[in-house]
Amino acid sequence: MVKTGYKYLDDINSPKDLRRLSVPELETLAAELRDFMVSELCVNPGHLASSLGAVELAIALHYVYDTPDDKVVWDVGHQAYAHKILTGRREQFHTNRKLGGISGFPRMEESPYDAFGAGHASVSISAALGMAQANKLQGIHRNVIAVIGDGAMTGGLAYEGLNNAGASNADMLVILNDNNMSISPNVGALKEYLLGITTSKHYNRLKNRVWNAMSGVPRMRRAIQNFGNVVKQSILKQSNLFESLNFRYFGPVDGHDLKSLVRVLGDMRSIPGPKLLHVVTKKGKGYKPAESNPPIWHAPGRFNPVTGELLVNPGDNQPDRYQDVFGYTLLELARLDERVVGVTPAMLTGSSMDILQREMPHRCFDVGIAEGHAVTFSAGLAAGGLIPFCNIYSSFMQRAYDHMIHDVAIQRLPVIFCLDRAGLVGEDGVTHHGVFDMAYLRPIPNLTISSPMDEHELRRLMYTAQLPDKGPFAIRYPRGRGSLVDWECPLEEIPVGKGRKLKDGNDLAVITIGPIGKLAARAIERAEADTGISVAHYDLRFLKPLDEELLHEVGKKFRHIVTIEDGIIKGGMGCAILEFMADNGYYPEIRRIGVPDQFIEHGSVQQLYHLCGMDEEGIYKVITKNKLRMDAPVESCMATHS
Numbered sequence: 001m002v003k004t005g006y007k008y009l010d011d012i013n014s015p016k017d018l019r020r021l022s023v024p025e026l027e028t029l030a031a032e033l034r035d036f037m038v039s040e041l042c043v044n045p046g047h048l049a050s051s052l053g054a055v056e057l058a059i060a061l062h063y064v065y066d067t068p069d070d071k072v073v074w075d076v077g078h079q080a081y082a083h084k085i086l087t088g089r090r091e092q093f094h095t096n097r098k099l100g101g102i103s104g105f106p107r108m109e110e111s112p113y114d115a116f117g118a119g120h121a122s123v124s125i126s127a128a129l130g131m132a133q134a135n136k137l138q139g140i141h142r143n144v145i146a147v148i149g150d151g152a153m154t155g156g157l158a159y160e161g162l163n164n165a166g167a168s169n170a171d172m173l174v175i176l177n178d179n180n181m182s183i184s185p186n187v188g189a190l191k192e193y194l195l196g197i198t199t200s201k202h203y204n205r206l207k208n209r210v211w212n213a214m215s216g217v218p219r220m221r222r223a224i225q226n227f228g229n230v231v232k233q234s235i236l237k238q239s240n241l242f243e244s245l246n247f248r249y250f251g252p253v254d255g256h257d258l259k260s261l262v263r264v265l266g267d268m269r270s271i272p273g274p275k276l277l278h279v280v281t282k283k284g285k286g287y288k289p290a291e292s293n294p295p296i297w298h299a300p301g302r303f304n305p306v307t308g309e310l311l312v313n314p315g316d317n318q319p320d321r322y323q324d325v326f327g328y329t330l331l332e333l334a335r336l337d338e339r340v341v342g343v344t345p346a347m348l349t350g351s352s353m354d355i356l357q358r359e360m361p362h363r364c365f366d367v368g369i370a371e372g373h374a375v376t377f378s379a380g381l382a383a384g385g386l387i388p389f390c391n392i393y394s395s396f397m398q399r400a401y402d403h404m405i406h407d408v409a410i411q412r413l414p415v416i417f418c419l420d421r422a423g424l425v426g427e428d429g430v431t432h433h434g435v436f437d438m439a440y441l442r443p444i445p446n447l448t449i450s451s452p453m454d455e456h457e458l459r460r461l462m463y464t465a466q467l468p469d470k471g472p473f474a475i476r477y478p479r480g481r482g483s484l485v486d487w488e489c490p491l492e493e494i495p496v497g498k499g500r501k502l503k504d505g506n507d508l509a510v511i512t513i514g515p516i517g518k519l520a521a522r523a524i525e526r527a528e529a530d531t532g533i534s535v536a537h538y539d540l541r542f543l544k545p546l547d548e549e550l551l552h553e554v555g556k557k558f559r560h561i562v563t564i565e566d567g568i569i570k571g572g573m574g575c576a577i578l579e580f581m582a583d584n585g586y587y588p589e590i591r592r593i594g595v596p597d598q599f600i601e602h603g604s605v606q607q608l609y610h611l612c613g614m615d616e617e618g619i620y621k622v623i624t625k626n627k628l629r630m631d632a633p634v635e636s637c638m639a640t641h642s
Contacts, residue, residue, distance in 0.1 A: 006032040014088050015062035015113075026063065026258050030055050033082050034286040036090075042305040045427075046096050046104055049284035049297040050150050051081035053179050053255075057279060058082035060261035061145065061175075064269065070143040071115040071131050075124030076150050077105030077431075078299075079177065087113035097427035099603030105431060119431025120396065121369045122155025124148045125174055129161055132170040143269060149177025149281075151346055154368035165274045166246030173268060174247070174276045177255065179283040179294075242276045251278030256285055295349050319485045322477045323420055325455045327352030329462050330389055332491070334360055340466060341381060343367065343390045345374040351391040351420050371396050375403035375415070382413040387466045394419040394434025394476060401440060408472050409446045415472055416465040422451070422476035423514070423566035424595065424609065429602030435595045437476055438513075438543055439571030448473045448496055449543040451514035455487035457541070463491040470496065478515055478566065480605070497545035505536030508626055509558040513540045513573045516566045516614065523619035531624050543573055546580060555586035560626050562591045564619060569594035591622055 008025060009032040012018055021029065033055050041048050059082070061072055067087070074080040084102065085093055089111065095101025106114035116127045128146035135142055148158060153176060165172060242249045248271065253260055261279070268275055284290025289308030290297035302311040334340040334356060346369045348354040357364040367374050371392055378388040392400065397419055408415045422434040441449050448471065452458040458477055465473035502521065512520045517539050524535045536558070538550060554561060561581075563574035574592030581588060595612055609615040613622075 015067050018062055023259050026059055038287055038305050042303050045301045047078035047299050049290040049294045050079040053281045053283040053285045054079040055082045056256050056258050062086050064265040065143055068112040072145045073116045073124040073128045074106050075118045075148045076121045076152050077118040079149055080106055097602050099607045121152035122157040125158055125161030128172050129165045129170055132172040144172045147175045151369045154370050162245050169273050171272055176278045179281045248275045252280045255279035255281035319482050321481050323352040325458055325487050327355035329459045331356050339387045341386050341388050343374055343378045343388050345371045371400040372403045375400040376407045378415045379407040379413050382415050389416045391418040394422040394437045395432050409444050412446050412471045417474040419476040421479045423478045424605055425479045426605040427602050430599045435568045438567040451476045453517045453539050455482040455484045456489045460492050460494050464494045497542050499540045499547040499550045501538050503537040506534040508560045509536045509554045510562045511538045511540055512564045514566055516564055519616045520564050520619050523616045526620050527623040551580050555581055559588045561588045564593045570597050
């Protein structure tokens with residue numbers, strides 16, 4: 001149920017309603033928005049801390065600018081909940097991230113107020129520049145604003161956009177929502193640079209006085225800017241990074257001072273050219289538990305809104321999550337070999353690499369939201385004699401594809417890619433599903449690709465990958481909890497490229513890769529009990545190199561094969577099996593189960609598996625349907641293997 005009884009929020013159905021309020025009334029509205037978000041997200045989990053920190057910014061933008069005609073691009077999208085609520089989606093907010101409900105990120109197809117989709121970081125400046133240039137070419141006069149925050153400014157794409165925008169002299173505003181955080185705390189020189197500007201009170205006080213006194217005279221603006229550069233160089237002992245890129249720099253300003261925000265944004269509407277407003281906010285603002293520990297409250301799950309206690313669902317204490325098995329195993333390997341190091345792009349807690357960081361901080365590298373850099377940096381570590389485990393979410397690895405090919409695979413460097421959140425991830429939806437990795441990794445030479453069926457296999461694959469002469473190695477595993485309560489096991493080598501037969505059978509072969517094999521095993525057991533069919537089950541384990549001995553066994557014996565994978569069906573494991581059978585003269589009937597050739601929306605993992613026919617029931621139906629076509633002799637459906 002949507003909470004009601006608010007003085008102002010209940011009557012805000014669009015920014016037009018918002019603009020009827022006075023600025024003091026907006027401050028009450030901000031408090032109501034925070035209360036509304038906390039009351040909703042405590043029972044329907046989502047991204048809390050980032051959106052709490054951007055409440056005043058969202059209000060001020062829709063108050064000052066004529067949205068949706070003026071375009072606001074939110075980057076990253078999980079700071080945009082207040083924006084969604086203010087733009088007609090308050091009544092639907094309880095459906096946030098649920099199947100059939102609104103997305104947790106901006107989506108162009110969802111609302112005209114969502115000017116651009118942004119589930120991944122650092123896209124806003126480039127997109128906003130494109131919109132500004134489109135306006136110019138078409139003679140359209142509208143404002144374009146890019147709101148970049150939560151560490152997205154550490155991504156290389158942001159600087160490519162800044163460089164191009166400054167050179168083009170485009171009419172656009174970049175708002176740097178500086179909360180000193182991404183998901184884990186911000187890292188790097190840029191963080192310290194922004195902090196230096198933020199804390200330079202003398203410079204900002206003097207600049208504001210001069211600007212307020214003279215800004216009403218247009219011809220003096222350039223003089224003011226030149227004067228500002230002199231002041232900055234004398235007080236900060238450095239020139240401004242953004243102004244060196246031909247951006248007019250304003251700020252920093254308090255991102256929670258609505259009166260100042262409204263005034264500054266109003267003043268900037270008429271200033272031409274590329275501009276950057278540096279806004280300082282606090283992640284989790286207005287809810288003390290989130291303010292005190294922003295990483296935990298980035299996406300906290302269910303919680304008690306009064307006490308701030310995080311609520312654990314029944315059974316959540318067993319078993320551990322795959323990411324935790326990764327984290328503890330990485331620490332174990334690091335204790336065994338001083339060359340083992342960890343690399344992650346701003347996902348220390350999300351990948352559980354913080355386990356390594358706590359004991360060996362000097363061997364754990366958080367490089368910020370910069371996936372391409374993470375891969376090439378790992379390549380450099382490997383070239384220098386270390387053994388880097390580079391942990392990147394599967395969907396984010398898409399951003400580093402060229403780096404994997406050019407910097408790692410061609411040079412055969414022993415970088416171990418641990419692709420967390422592989423497969424369908426659930427409520428984060430279309431931008432975060434890790435379903436393309438097997439298809440886009442499979443064509444890369446020199447790369448080993450593997451997927452463990454359970455936590456024991458994950459540990460053994462991690463151990464195998466760091467052994468000598470294994471080269472580039474990818475291990476993909478899902479989000480969430482595994483299946484083994486006692487996941488600790490001896491670290492043993494798995495022969496690269498060798499699968500395993502889990503169960504023998506005579507009528508049908510089922511080939512799986514990854515944890516979806518457990519669903520297949522249950523479906524096989526049901527199908528055999530219900531129909532009398534005899535099903536063999538193979539865990540391929542390695543997508544590359546393929547276990548050719550195993551596949552020859554399957555090709556010679558079976559005329560009916562079902563392949564099952566938790567990835568896109570186009571170009572994935574099923575396609576690899578089809579290619580092998582065709583190349584080797586086998587002609588079985590092959591049914592492929594996996595993610596169809598479409599983008600899958602948000603919902604629970606169980607719901608999405610059902611929609612894709614990948615759940616136990618869907619697998620059961622495919623297996624039992626094949627029983628109707630098993631009377632013809634095997635020899636008539638395949639060629640003899642040479």
